[in-house]
Amino acid sequence: MYRIVKKELLVPNTIYLQAEAPEIARKAQPGQFVIMRVDEVGERFPLSLAGWDEKAGTLDVIFLIMGRSTMKLASLSEGDCIMDIVGPLGKATEIESYGNVLCACSTFGVGPAIPLAKALRERGNRVISVMEARDEGFLFWEDRLKEVSDETHIASGDGCRGKHRRASEFITEHLKSGHKLDRVFAYGRVFMMMECSRATRPFGVKTTVALTPVMVDGTGMCGCCRVSVGGETQFTCVDGPEFDGHSVDWEVLIKRKRAYLREEAQAYDLWQPDNLRKIAGLAGLPERSSAV
Amino acid sequence: MNDKPKLNLERVPIPKQAPEERATNFDEVALGYREEQALQEAGRCIDCKKPGCKDGCPVNVDIPGFIRAMKDGDMPGAVRILKSKNSLPGICGRVCPQETQCELTCNLIKKGAPIAIGRLERYVADWEIAHPEAVERGGQEARRNGRRVAVVGSGPAGLTCASDLAKLGYGVTLFEALHVAGGVLMYGIPEFRLPKTIVQGEVDYVKSLGVEIRLNHVIGKIATVDELLEQGFDAVFLSPGAGAPMFLDIPGENLSGVYSANEFLTRTNLMKAYLFPEYDTPIQVGRRVAVFGAGNVAMDASRCALRLGADEVYIIYRRSLTEMPARLEERENAEEEGIIFRLQTNPIRLVGDEQGRVRAVELYETELGEPDESGRRRPVRKPGSEFTIEIDTAIPALGTRPNPIIPLSTKGLELTRWGTVLTDEATGRTSKDRVWCGGDMATGAATVISAMGAARRAAIDIDAWLKGSG
Numbered sequence: 001m002y003r004i005v006k007k008e009l010l011v012p013n014t015i016y017l018q019a020e021a022p023e024i025a026r027k028a029q030p031g032q033f034v035i036m037r038v039d040e041v042g043e044r045f046p047l048s049l050a051g052w053d054e055k056a057g058t059l060d061v062i063f064l065i066m067g068r069s070t071m072k073l074a075s076l077s078e079g080d081c082i083m084d085i086v087g088p089l090g091k092a093t094e095i096e097s098y099g100n101v102l103c104a105c106s107t108f109g110v111g112p113a114i115p116l117a118k119a120l121r122e123r124g125n126r127v128i129s130v131m132e133a134r135d136e137g138f139l140f141w142e143d144r145l146k147e148v149s150d151e152t153h154i155a156s157g158d159g160c161r162g163k164h165r166r167a168s169e170f171i172t173e174h175l176k177s178g179h180k181l182d183r184v185f186a187y188g189r190v191f192m193m194m195e196c197s198r199a200t201r202p203f204g205v206k207t208t209v210a211l212t213p214v215m216v217d218g219t220g221m222c223g224c225c226r227v228s229v230g231g232e233t234q235f236t237c238v239d240g241p242e243f244d245g246h247s248v249d250w251e252v253l254i255k256r257k258r259a260y261l262r263e264e265a266q267a268y269d270l271w272q273p274d275n276l277r278k279i280a281g282l283a284g285l286p287e288r289s290s291a292v
Numbered sequence: 293m294n295d296k297p298k299l300n301l302e303r304v305p306i307p308k309q310a311p312e313e314r315a316t317n318f319d320e321v322a323l324g325y326r327e328e329q330a331l332q333e334a335g336r337c338i339d340c341k342k343p344g345c346k347d348g349c350p351v352n353v354d355i356p357g358f359i360r361a362m363k364d365g366d367m368p369g370a371v372r373i374l375k376s377k378n379s380l381p382g383i384c385g386r387v388c389p390q391e392t393q394c395e396l397t398c399n400l401i402k403k404g405a406p407i408a409i410g411r412l413e414r415y416v417a418d419w420e421i422a423h424p425e426a427v428e429r430g431g432q433e434a435r436r437n438g439r440r441v442a443v444v445g446s447g448p449a450g451l452t453c454a455s456d457l458a459k460l461g462y463g464v465t466l467f468e469a470l471h472v473a474g475g476v477l478m479y480g481i482p483e484f485r486l487p488k489t490i491v492q493g494e495v496d497y498v499k500s501l502g503v504e505i506r507l508n509h510v511i512g513k514i515a516t517v518d519e520l521l522e523q524g525f526d527a528v529f530l531s532p533g534a535g536a537p538m539f540l541d542i543p544g545e546n547l548s549g550v551y552s553a554n555e556f557l558t559r560t561n562l563m564k565a566y567l568f569p570e571y572d573t574p575i576q577v578g579r580r581v582a583v584f585g586a587g588n589v590a591m592d593a594s595r596c597a598l599r600l601g602a603d604e605v606y607i608i609y610r611r612s613l614t615e616m617p618a619r620l621e622e623r624e625n626a627e628e629e630g631i632i633f634r635l636q637t638n639p640i641r642l643v644g645d646e647q648g649r650v651r652a653v654e655l656y657e658t659e660l661g662e663p664d665e666s667g668r669r670r671p672v673r674k675p676g677s678e679f680t681i682e683i684d685t686a687i688p689a690l691g692t693r694p695n696p697i698i699p700l701s702t703k704g705l706e707l708t709r710w711g712t713v714l715t716d717e718a719t720g721r722t723s724k725d726r727v728w729c730g731g732d733m734a735t736g737a738a739t740v741i742s743a744m745g746a747a748r749r750a751a752i753d754i755d756a757w758l759k760g761s762g
Contacts, residue, residue, distance in 0.1 A: 023514050037471055043563060043572040044471075068572055084471040086508040216563065216573075217479075219469050219510055220695050222555035223537045228546055233539060238696060252546050255648030259548035263574035270569050 050111025301404025447475025535695020578684020
């Protein structure tokens, strides 16, 4: 059992959790993820690591409420326990001295972007961070991102903070205006990562994306999380989760992520009526969103 | 004392759920002998002077000994004899391929049906569960000798090595990647062939020997093998299992509705998807299911699909019945339940719809040519034999490749060209000092009992080596 130390509703539908997992905290590296199972009947699902504290023995995650499992996780309070946390899984990000690096992030991707930007900067890179949000009300952790970046920009769907509405627009303009980028990282929803990859492709800037397909064991044993990258089948859990965004077959990824939408809805609808009390505290509850 | 038994050449049949009934539930298929049936079958054993059965057992169970105890009415004695060599009799009695091992070397086979050793083993193990006070279970913790061994993976090999070493006084920590112990016994083999309460019971027995089980520990990630050795373990036994499933390598393999057998079985058995939505993990089966391959795992997957509600389940196999790798008993069970065998048939591609869901498979028929390097006749495409069947689910059950996590994270661990860990068969030693290996990671996919045999040999060698090293 893994105790929840801190919990916060960051913005509507977006939850931050800090949980005790000292052994994982000791080994975690940027780019890695954990698999959780909330309770005895729960499913296993992956969440990117948004941070860890070796001394305190804790790890951080940020997640969106998408269905029954994430709703269950969101309904736990500080002091409650998560039944299972496995990790750190997946390959760590290759932190090298690239030069000018841009980290684009949105929603749950803001979490893992912070340890990434920090590590990149410690390695001597110049880090430009671009946070994408639907509107002003969905911005969070801007201060934390600033702390680990040389430059921080906001791309907001409502245009509240400058002219760029999407991270990909920022990238395109940045490159078009003659700035040099040596590497781009994009963490967040599939569409956003896909758009960022499209933006960098004409300029030949290698773009790393972190994929979050459906997973079961997370250790390479079942192949549920397979994706097509450069025509090869890869297992996200052991070969990834980071891949070259220019080689990912996005269509396969999106279709596989949508495979269980019907079951998700069914499970959620059955769970929710009995648990309204637990979730009453969560402001801005979601209209159920697609898994992408 | 017993009278000298007459030579009886017919074995007592084991009661089973009727095929039409069992095809709709996940309860155990074989119901096990009742007392009189077990004693009748035990009574067929002639207790020969030179028993062949023992030599056929990879862990050398004293088979004549436990059957003798049964005949003498000493069930606690039968349990003790059995468990002195095999910590997992309830499992082995159910899933061992006895027909190629102990029962094949039973002397009665020269005249008629060999003793049903597996069924008797199961009877004894189940008797112990039903009579928990009859045999001292707890308090068996051996006196600690102060040395510590890490065992990686809690499948059949890991459980065996851990219990053997614990009985010898070692402090054993068993690391398991999943949220329950048991490995393939839990995620792979279905409930109707091996009830999970039986596995849990045998895992609890291993715990009662003083073995510490640490779940949710992926060795190679949370700690490397080298770190385990640095952290004070005197030796490490690697039994992480076979790992990565193979796919068909044909177009369409990444469509939704295409599950590796590992995934299909893991969702069903470990995650209890057959109880969805009571359990959270879903599974999609649809009306028609095609399982590719014809080993025991293919039989398990096809029979699960049937129980999950499929109307038609096909086993698609490129060779013929003669070459089929599944146990005869499992094949017969599958046939009785209505699994459709499409033999000498091979897939060309999987066809999907706009949502990316599998909808059909294109196949061709084969003819069998000359034997290939595996000794089995090579399937050759029959010209003009192409045809298509509509399916909702495709399940490749083609075996596994070694999981890369441990090889990639362990310094100085030599691998074979198949990616398995190079291991001395007699001792389980690897190329790395203080590291042993057994089970599928050493041999490639094999049986529960062969993994247990390898683990037993490694435990003996670890003990000898650690004693020698002072």
